[in-house]
Amino acid sequence: MTEIGIGIIGGGYMGKAHAAAYGSVGTLFDTALRPRLEMVCAASEVSAAKYQKAFGFARGTADWRVLVHDPKVEAVIIASPQDTHREIALAAFALGKPVFCEKPLGATLADSIAMTEAANASGAINMVGFNYIRTPAAQYARQLVAEGRIGDVTWFRGEHTEDFFADPALPATWRCQGMGNGTMGDLAPHMINGARALIGPITALCAQVETVHAKRGNMDVTNDDQAQFMCRFENGAQGHLFFSRIATGRKMGYAYEIHGTKGAIQFDQEDQNALHLYTMDGPEAERGFRKILTGPAHPDYLPFCQGPGHGTGYQDQIIIEAKDFLTAIATNTNIWPTFEEGLEVNRVVTAAIASSEKQTWVNVSDY
Amino acid sequence: MTEIGIGIIGGGYMGKAHAAAYGSVGTLFDTALRPRLEMVCAASEVSAAKYQKAFGFARGTADWRVLVHDPKVEAVIIASPQDTHREIALAAFALGKPVFCEKPLGATLADSIAMTEAANASGAINMVGFNYIRTPAAQYARQLVAEGRIGDVTWFRGEHTEDFFADPALPATWRCQGMGNGTMGDLAPHMINGARALIGPITALCAQVETVHAKRGNMDVTNDDQAQFMCRFENGAQGHLFFSRIATGRKMGYAYEIHGTKGAIQFDQEDQNALHLYTMDGPEAERGFRKILTGPAHPDYLPFCQGPGHGTGYQDQIIIEAKDFLTAIATNTNIWPTFEEGLEVNRVVTAAIASSEKQTWVNVSDY
Amino acid sequence: MTEIGIGIIGGGYMGKAHAAAYGSVGTLFDTALRPRLEMVCAASEVSAAKYQKAFGFARGTADWRVLVHDPKVEAVIIASPQDTHREIALAAFALGKPVFCEKPLGATLADSIAMTEAANASGAINMVGFNYIRTPAAQYARQLVAEGRIGDVTWFRGEHTEDFFADPALPATWRCQGMGNGTMGDLAPHMINGARALIGPITALCAQVETVHAKRGNMDVTNDDQAQFMCRFENGAQGHLFFSRIATGRKMGYAYEIHGTKGAIQFDQEDQNALHLYTMDGPEAERGFRKILTGPAHPDYLPFCQGPGHGTGYQDQIIIEAKDFLTAIATNTNIWPTFEEGLEVNRVVTAAIASSEKQTWVNVSDY
């Protein structure tokens, strides 16, 4: 088996998640390439040394350029702050190296455009970290919709809701500044990606974006606490998306329901191993939403467990991402979601913010 | 105990429900007035005779005027088609008789205004049949919100979804013609009433109303299959309401969730005996939505059963309405929801339809 | 329509429930006989007068013999304490009058035997009040099993659990004395009846019956707080039943699950309008328990509501009983569950208590 040197930029939450994923992905999945944790980049030499040791990397650095240019780093994972994504990605693509970038892709729409153009120009493998669409349940839901199992989709409702800022007494943090750290910037991309994956492109929308708690302690909150938009999908379906970081009681409310002319689907990430499917088959008296537990019959489940219902978790989503990224590199064929998807998600976010400011419907393609 | 003669106009679905309710309400509740099923009015003499016998009325008639003017009919229940509501109600109020009117109040906003003015001018007891807000769970939810148990409300999401027209192959019926029979006319009033009861007045909204299946067989469908609106409540909360008769898999999807600064509430009429409450009390590790089963500790439950969790059903909501109507008459004091509420709900419906046509936000008070 | 005079003995919880049921059953269902609330019997003249008025009876009495012998009382409902059941029933059967008796049938096995013999000898209509097996969901579950939809049954687990005595600090009441008021006497009959209805006769069992809190205040508790037994059904299936009045958190835990060679069923009375069905049909990836909401496609639902998912409640079970009792009388044909069923349930209770004392398996037919 061929090894591949992995470089991860960012030693925080997501950097650690990716490091752990690359530590076991080669054992769980039958990947063509076996990852080697080559180098980690962190904000300082001290923290780089700390993460190198803690995560099991061969080397550490405080300079992402060193990592990107190191010949033994053959694939780059960007898990650093949003405003660094563009520069790093462009440098890696200039060297023809594969890049996996955490969401959101760019800090601005312009960044996302530049990054996508660079990716496409380089021909290098590129991928964006929309992990929730990778669960066995989400992949299977996507397949059911694509195969017409629920007929023509007439309605999609999605949300990404958490409650980490629900208590108005909580002090402000860095998350309270900058559109990229608000609900639209931080949470919305996941569900917009989900909506696009399941239903297709969003063509028009009308949004309402708001800061509910404008002050935390003495500090102003300058980004949004909750946001919603009504929308129209390219295939004609109507929809609604909602995002909140003040959704009291919701911990990981990445949830959706889809109505079709032959069936319906419901999903909630808080019970990520269950998918609820309703179909119009059989006698009326026997119809109901069935709670399908993920198992070996569903995508990317078997490598984690032979038995159905035993369940996968958050970290397993990152492992599936790692598997897909390694497969894309090994086969030199991009696997969805690429930077193009990250860009389109960013476009919807941009359109929604504009719609809210204008208090009117907008066409997404105008952004 | 004093008896009161009840006259019911309409022998269909709701007429029967009210007749049955008045047959047992006096036994279940300790009502000051004991109802006597005096007269039923139906579309023809034949059907009037049929309903008189089937429902146990003393007399039947095919002329609502006869019923309204009969001296032994001391309270009038209007359960006939929407376009008859106004004329009947006005006649009853002219005689000073109490009127219970099924929702929606008037077939048009003008009708609702006229009916409410007549009700107020007469000083007679008046009530509208929003039954879903009468369940023990709904009443308790209202109480929790009113008492500040979940703090300041920041978000409300409501829906009234059913799937009786989900299959595009179903032939058209009378329900496919006339705005009053579409989703906005037929289903929306319940949840708009619910939203107002729980959160308060809706001041502005932006709606999207649509006919998804424009043809059924050879017949045109001229009213809406599904509709949604984003809104702002008077207390500042943001909201979203959705209504559908093509919500595949949903049978009685009168459901809502409310986020507050101290807690949250979730409810779904499909499991009407459970209310889900989350509060920020106690240690983080022990927090979660608790599934409260209705019981004697909740409003209007005990008369149905001494034990908690034994449950009430659809017909019991109608019985609670009957109890409230009798109580209002006995005490000569209106009990919410009166015609005023029916009018305000109608105003929101009218504003939403206008908003959808204009593709813009509207102020409800402009309608 | 022919009227029938109803006499109810007992003005308490169940007496009221039956009185209310007879007040609306004729309207909700198309019964051949229309009930007339003729006479109620209570413990004293004062309470008889109170219940007569409160429940809408024509007359009241403190002497059950007066009620039974009154010629205008054409059907007798026994809702008085257990130890009165035998004498009343025998008197009524001697007059050839139909009798509906609340569960448990007799205070002792001997009583149940005598009552059943009298019923059979008289040829009069007889019925026992096992209300939980009357819900649309329970009736449908029974039908599914009977039709082989889940194949051969291999396992049945049932429970009837409540928590009204869960707190050891609660003072003793009359419920703490007498086997008939303990868990085996009061709660077990419902689920034993359910098990028999769904699976068939229980042939052998091994039980454990216990008083967990032997003292409440200064008073001894002389009956059981919880009990369980393992059993074998006549059809070969294995089973387990559990009963408790100290099942903290459970309010109406009449619940069961059934495993068959082709499917499975789960039900919990706390969500009485849902039945969970799993079948081995279709692709593995789509299998799961489906939550079927009761509706017009299920037994005895339509008279309560035209729409599925709108739900029935506790009081509606009593109404269905009333309908069945009236139908049995009108057609002069017994409808299950008759006194025979009450007797067989009593036999299982007796066998279980004996098994627990002996600490061994017993054959039910030996009791």
Add this chain to the structure above:
Amino acid sequence: MTEIGIGIIGGGYMGKAHAAAYGSVGTLFDTALRPRLEMVCAASEVSAAKYQKAFGFARGTADWRVLVHDPKVEAVIIASPQDTHREIALAAFALGKPVFCEKPLGATLADSIAMTEAANASGAINMVGFNYIRTPAAQYARQLVAEGRIGDVTWFRGEHTEDFFADPALPATWRCQGMGNGTMGDLAPHMINGARALIGPITALCAQVETVHAKRGNMDVTNDDQAQFMCRFENGAQGHLFFSRIATGRKMGYAYEIHGTKGAIQFDQEDQNALHLYTMDGPEAERGFRKILTGPAHPDYLPFCQGPGHGTGYQDQIIIEAKDFLTAIATNTNIWPTFEEGLEVNRVVTAAIASSEKQTWVNVSDY
């Protein structure tokens, strides 16, 4: 950080799971020892080479003695068939090496006794692979019970149910032969361990063990398809355990409910990230089972994810086991569950089989 060489015996399902776990445990948790995948042992040289490569081990062997005696193998994981456990463990303990053994500990009670004696005599670290009791939810449930949050336990019901043999038409496999591969041998140990962990020792029981489908194709099935026992715990609580491999619809039905004098707990592994807690705190009207989603406030969750509700899965349980094993070695202090626990579980299994044969209650300590 000090490295430790890991040797895994068995390349199948569990061997792979452990190999993957040791690949990421050092990154996810801050373990004192960093594992190095030193050697894997499989049934043949060919398969050893295959697993060495697939799982990322330095070396492979077909002889477990080579692995156990290799000086670079500093800790031994036994994931080979049950009848090999004893010999391997004894050899490792003879060298003073730490041993992690998959459940069930020994193929027989005698094996388990011998293994536990050897473990204790050697003073080496020893642990048994009861993974389900390691989830954040299970650990937290254990803590709640231990701290008296639900008061004195009065009832425990547990089950481990799956449906992999529910279809009688499925052909026999090796799983249909040998008590160790039946329900009591294969599934029961997990839930017996769970019951002991949550409530304490089981002192007496009465069991019913049965082969439901005695033939599969032409082959006899010689072990049990389902089994149950009633029991008494040392602390006085009553209980019931059920195990089945023919529990149609159940995929990972490791589930329990616990009643206490102050609260109750419900858990089902099919939704492993939720724990349901009921307490008698607060007003009656607000009481209900609360669905607690696991998060950083619960044991061993935070290393997998910073956000609550994001969830852990099956593989994460194995990682937590690896963390505990490494911690035990590093601190030279055994961490529960040790071989003693494996032995006690085996004793309960043995007692249950004897009880079923004798058709009587037995004392566990007699076995």
